[in-house]
Amino acid sequence: xxxxxxxxxxxxxxxxxxxxxxxxxxxxxxxxxxxxxxxxxxxxxxxxxxxxxxxxxxxxxxxxxxxxxxxxxxxxxxxxxxxxxxxxxxxxxx
Amino acid sequence: xxxxxxxxxxxxxxxxxxxxxxxxxxxxxxxxxxxxxxxxxxxxxxxxxxxxxxxxxxxxxxxxxxxxxxxxxxxxxxxxxxxxxxxxxxxxxx
Numbered sequence: 001x002x003x004x005x006x007x008x009x010x011x012x013x014x015x016x017x018x019x020x021x022x023x024x025x026x027x028x029x030x031x032x033x034x035x036x037x038x039x040x041x042x043x044x045x046x047x048x049x050x051x052x053x054x055x056x057x058x059x060x061x062x063x064x065x066x067x068x069x070x071x072x073x074x075x076x077x078x079x080x081x082x083x084x085x086x087x088x089x090x091x092x093x094x
Numbered sequence: 095x096x097x098x099x100x101x102x103x104x105x106x107x108x109x110x111x112x113x114x115x116x117x118x119x120x121x122x123x124x125x126x127x128x129x130x131x132x133x134x135x136x137x138x139x140x141x142x143x144x145x146x147x148x149x150x151x152x153x154x155x156x157x158x159x160x161x162x163x164x165x166x167x168x169x170x171x172x173x174x175x176x177x178x179x180x181x182x183x184x185x186x187x188x
Binding site for chain 1: 132133134135136139140142143144147156159160161162163175177179181
């Protein structure tokens, strides 16, 4: 993706970790943003923790975390609110 | 609690929202920290969003969010890692 973001859903956990790590290594990204909604928020935090502590320890750190809500209408036309998270990781300065 | 923190687990969702709102209203706290581990992280974000946007809109905002990992041994003596989150809410300046 052009904007270096990884959207976490219900695929295999390591897919997301690998996507984040690859952005920093082979694609030489300076920053990567991990995004998720609803129940996948816990998973996005796991991805950030495993990527920064197990794979990129000492090289990448959490720059900032934003939470927000999105409102939309479900199939029955009811208003539904869902929480979102964006975790931005950045390369550490040498 | 003396340190104004609310630990989110598997009780009824509104219990946690009410606990946060009460800290700011009846107990006049300046800051409240919402904490959770593992799968309850998504829920902690929901609690923060509902408390700040539905109940304390315009009065309270997110001051900062920290994520981390805890390591412990499970019943079989295996090392297990679990992610944690701490969302700190603060009263807005008038």
